[in-house]
Amino acid sequence: MKIPNDKTAIKILKQYHxxxxxxxxxVKVAKVAVFIGNMLRETGCNISIPLLQAGGLLHDVAKYKSVLYGGDHAIIGAKIITDIGYEDVARIVESxxxxxxxxxxxxxxxxELVVNYADKRVKHTSVVSLEERFEDLFKRYGHNEKSIKRIDELYRQGLHMEKIIFDRLDIKPIKLNIIFRRNCND
Ligand SMILES: [Fe+2]
Structure with missing residues (x-):
């Protein structure tokens, strides 16, 4: 399995402006994904930390491109990452x-599930609850019935992922906000 290291991943993000x-x-999504991943590994879950790190770093690789030219940033991003030979990371980007x-x-x-969930817990660079993250998404992107329906669907998906992850852990989802508040400036 080919996985880019941090330096390469950041270089790719910069290459796409x-x-x-x-x-x-x-960077924050990668940190949250790795944090959750390490806790899950302690429960015996076989999850790849390098893949979480690279997937978290590259999940929005096509964000700026899609702001400029339109299109689905997850699909475009997955194609970019596939084309440079990181297929396993591309799966995470699309997912x-x-x-x-x-x-x-x-x-x-x-x-895929852990990075998707971690992204839903990071508003800009702050770790927040799913409720707060989706409130922001509704405000920014909920312009019509179709988009409201889609965001609502993703919110329900987020709640489902949260249950799958935290049913295995000893901590409650809200604890992540507290843990990451200590280093909110990084
Ligand atoms: Fe994101």
Whole structure:
């Protein structure tokens, strides 16, 4: 399995002209995904930390491109990452928006699910609750009935992922806000 290291991942983000606020968001999502991943590993879950790290860093690789030219940033991003040879990371990039519903119904932990969930807990660079993150998404993108329906669908998906993850852990989801508040400036 080919996985880019941090230096390469950041270089790729810059190569696609992502501004610093997007890069900072990606760094925070990677941190949250790895934090959750390490806790899950302690419960015996076989999840790849390097894949969570690279997937978190690169999940929004096409964000800026899609702001400029339109299109689905998850699909465009997955193509970019596939084309440079990181297929396993590309799966995570695509799944951070388009999570295979069978993964949810199976209730199994995988890297796609953890990065998708971590992204739903990071508003810009702050770790927040799903409620707060989606409130922001509704405000920013809930312009019509179709988009409101889609965001609502993603919110329900987020709650489902939260249950799958935290049913295995000893901490409550809200604890993440407290843990990451200590280093909110990084
Ligand atoms: Fe994101």
């Amino acid at each position: 992502n501004p610093v606020h997007i890069i900072r968001h990606c 951070h928006v388009h999570l295979d519903p069978t993964l949810l119904s199976a209730g199994q932990i995988c890297e």
